[in-house]
Amino acid sequence: MHILLIVIGLPIATGLAILSIPARTKGLREVLSILGMAANLVLVSTFFGKDIYLTLPWAGGGIDLSFRLYSFNSFILIAAAALGFLITLYSASSMYGKGYSRLFLAYILISFGLVNGALLSDNLIAMLFFWEGLLLTLFAMIAVGNKNAFRTATKAFIIVGVCDLVMMVGIALAGHISGTLSMSKMAVPMTGMGGLAFLFMMIGAISKAGSMPFHSWIPDAAIDAPLPFMALLPGALEKLMGIYFLTRISLDIFKLEMHSWASTLMMTVGAITILVAVLMALVQKNYKKLLSYHAISQVGYMVLGIGTMTPVGIVGGLFHMINNAMYKSCLFLTGGAVEKEAGTTDLDKLGGLGLKMPITFACFIITALSISGVPPFNGFFSKELVYDGALERGRIFYFAAVLGSFFTAASFLKLGHAAFLGKLDSRNSKVKEASWYMLIPMILIALSCVVFGIYNGLPIDRIIRPALGNAIHGGHSFAGFPKNMALVAGTVVVLIAALLNHLYGVKKTGKGLGAVDHIHNVPGLSWIYDKAERGYFDPYNIGRILVKAAALILSSLDKIIDFFFSNVVVWAADTTGLVIRKMHNGSHKMYIMWSLVATVIVIIFLMRTM
Amino acid sequence: MNTIDIVLLVAMTLAAVWSVMGRSLLKATIGLAVTSAILSILIFRLGSPLAAVFELSVCTGLITVVFVSTISLTKPLTHKDIIEMSKKRNRRFIYLPIILGLVAFALIRAGIPKGLIMSTGETVGNVTEVLWNMRQLDMFGQVILIIAGALGVVVLFAEAKDDAK
Amino acid sequence: MTPNNPSELLYVFGSFTILLLVAGFYCLVVTRSFLRAVIAIELLIKAVTLFFIAVGYITGKPALTQALVITVIVVEVVVVVIAGGIAISVFRKNDSLDITLLNKLKG
């Protein structure tokens, strides 16, 4: 068995094993899942950086099961495996004893097998096969949450499914144009159909990453789906895979130039995602929903970074991807801890938990600061690189990014204040610190955020630059403190402004939750907020309305056709019959006249034509 | 072919019209007999003596007898009915002479058709030879016909049983 | 009218046949009495016989046409007899020979 096949097969096998274990055995499932993930992490890290190829004949006609491990996808595999291990550890403990934990853990492992498969596969169709598999586990994991999670699961399934279909068309087009389906050998010009192919595949990639306009299932899933799911997939894996595929198509397959329409399109999508998502996050009253909107807005930074097509932008985008994966999952884990202890994630019911749950609070502070881009944490450095790239390509993108950071900072200040500071609510007086199994992953991830922040050469020089190859990043290193001091100054000013805004908000309303109400109630903005809250702009709802209208029109058309055939045609036949029967009025004179007249006509006709 | 034939033809047509327009059925039958007599003279003049004899005896004789017997079997209309009937009938039949006049006028104007290629067949044998040797099938047909006619008479005229029932 | 060629003869006899035919058909369509309809049929047959004999005379094969005419006459006698029979049966049923009553079968 080839090493690559083991990497794919092992997690799936353990997942199936978990499924087959009888429900009575306590704890065996959790242990097995953690061991599975650990084995996966060890395996993946053993062959980091090697170049391995494997091609198996599969469906013929250019479609074969070909896998390729090289620097780029190996580092993403490691990131995914590490995070997966920690989150599985966390979810095993947090979901211990719950009914659906057996299914959930199995799904986690199976989806990891599929992620490995997708990342490793070199043939687009093979990648598509694993990519669609993930769609199923996504649906299953949401649906397993609670009873009415099924509706959100279908919503997610439809949105992601439709985008996958579009991606499939893109892949077919690209395959048709380039003649081959293996990613490493493909080279598709951006003219005409090639551009269309790129657009379709880009839609597939950013929809997997969860950026605008395909994001609307994530906030719903935040409420319905079990929390570890949010931490694992929307938090980490989906971002990794989406951005990995986006970089592969824009750098390897289509080789975009700096100023092509595609890159500007990506940048605008990125910028819009940053701004709109963070504005929505600002007004959320629920811990998990707020975090989910941030997950969407962070994707905007990555797409913007890669969209700039500048070396600094791309490296910044990828670095941001890793950082986001870390602090986003850790934030979700803190949310999980709060939910497990306080029983709710509504911010107005929480308050003053900082004393009760000091370690969770500490991890929250570290990851919140890094997501807001406060130096010395990792978020700051990757955002600076993205700012540098954005500035190079256009002021507007830089301002959008910076504005995004301002709102991110403001919303996390509100979240921290509302949840952990302020006076302790009477209900959760008996709240105590989360169990160690849940705390260890949080602490580890938080520490890794700090490490990646301070010593950021490690990720950039050792992992990202070799992955991209010299052609792209022009040989000079981006590690260390950002060169462009003006940018740093800008960021610091923005952060201070966010802090002042928070203090002003708190003073004005008296409680942490109201920190951003003054922004919320701005006349124009509040109208949009109400509409957005009720889901008017959600493409999924618009689609559903269109489908219902089409059904109505078609059924009425059908009724008209039925009426025509059952009434009009029958009436016509009967009346013709009646008329003809009336003609035969029984008098022989009539019949003789018919015959004579007809004979005269026949004679004339024949005389003329014969 | 000379004027006498034309005269005969005209006379025949007039007799025919009179028979059609005739008030009572008897007059119609007599008219028919007269037409038939003139026709047999014409046939005689056109070189078919046997056919003329047949026409005279059968058409003028037998058919007139059949008609008269049928008329007698059916209730003769009273004199008054005939007069009243005939007034109505004349209104209907008045158009006949007009139409005949029109047709005659059209035929005269049309003139003699040219370019008619006709086969001048050689005169083969006399009638009896033709009838008995070449047309035997027709003779056989006539025999069957007469049997059928007899059966028809038996079936249709059989009065007793029908009325009794 | 001096002795004449075949097409002239055909024209004369043809037109008189047509006249007789018109008279016959008119009477057949217009008449109300059963027997007068039979007379009309007889008239039509007379026209045909005239035409037959004329054709025989014109094309010089009188023997053949005579044979045919004789057969026609025999056939027509039988037809007239049957028509008479039907007339009497109708009279017995309808008590009148008016054929406009014979229009029960319609639709």
Place this chain on the structure above:
Amino acid sequence: MMPSLLILIPLFVIMAINLPKHTGRRLAFYLALALFATQMILAVFHQKLFLTNEAVGIDRFFRVDLSIDHLGVVALVCMGIVSISSLFVSRYMPLDESERFKFTNLLVIMSIGMCGIVMAKDIFSLYVFLEITAIASFILIAFKKDIGGLEGAFKYLVLSAIATVFMLLSIAAILLVSKDTSFAAITEALKVSGSQPVVIAAIAIFLCGLFIKGGIFPFHGWLPDAYESSPAPVSILLAGIVTKVAGVYTIMRITMLFGSSASINNVLLLLGTLSILVGAFAALGQDNFKRMLAYSSISQVGYIILGIGAGTPLGMAAAIFHFFNHAMFKSLLFVNAAALEKETGTVSMSKMGGLAERMPVTGTTSVIGILSAAGIPPLAGFWSKLLIIVALWQAGRYSYAAIAIFAGVVTLGYLLTMQRKVFFGKLSAGLDDVKEAGFGIVLPSVILASIVVLTGLLFPFIFQSFIIPVKELLQH
């Protein structure tokens, strides 16, 4: 042995029936039955039997110009079958001994007339035998001397008199150009002077005469009244074979004689299509069972005329095949009508209802008849209609083919409504004591139904042996 035997034997049979007063009467039925059977056997094996063409035996002094070809064989076979079924049905009609005897006589005369038409090689003898058939049908229609029958007979008499006048006029006009009235002489004469106006008029008039006899659209006035009013066995005979031999078969002969020129084909196609449509639509709303079947006959004859009008050998072969199928399923339907009339005493469909369980055999055979009439595979009607439509298609007459297919739907319409009204549904009042028709009526309907089914199933075999030879016939 020679074809003329076919018309001489019946003459001896008539003599045998009529002369010995009593024995003849009782034996009449069986003698007639034997006659029709021999007729069919002679027709089918005529090649083997009539080996010697030169005059031998009776032929020496009875030199007569008769011949049988494939079209003739088909017609003679149909004649035999239909006459036998009519004979059977007549035994069970409420006729007393003497009437039944006269009926048999007329039936034999009718068969002589039809045999004469089928085998005639001379246009004048064709006329004579047409007259014999006509006279026999006048008497048969008016057989019961009820006012309906008399009216039907009168209408048929008047219209067929017109047809006779047309035919005689045309024969006289043809004699202008032809040396003799035999088919051979006429074809020869037409080759020479076929395009003269007088001759064209003659052809047109003759065709119209035959249209009247065949009951084609504008000339069909007499047909529904004659079929409706005639006694049951007579309507079987008329609908089954007489109108078709006197009308359709003769049209086939005449189109072959006069040469199927494009304009004649156009006339045939147009009138055929109109007949199909008028027949189908008129039959749609009928309440009288026999009158509906009469209109359906007009429609089906229209299909045969379409076949002839296609002008191709396949068209003619399809026409003769539909001729045979129509003879079978139409007489089957009329036999069922006779059974229904005898049992329920009425012919109006609205009074009948739910008779399927009381008269199972009649019910099933009528279903077979209907499906074949509507042209539903695998029954025979389907194959012949298919062939006609294929012939039309090959001849490039797409619109006519389309209309023919459309009319199939209407045909199915009126036939199924009939079947639903009469046989399915609940038993209507007053029909409680109805029981299955007697053996005499059931036997012919079963025979005919099995013929219809067998021709349908054995179609490939029939196509080779029966239809292809007909095409060769038309090749030369």
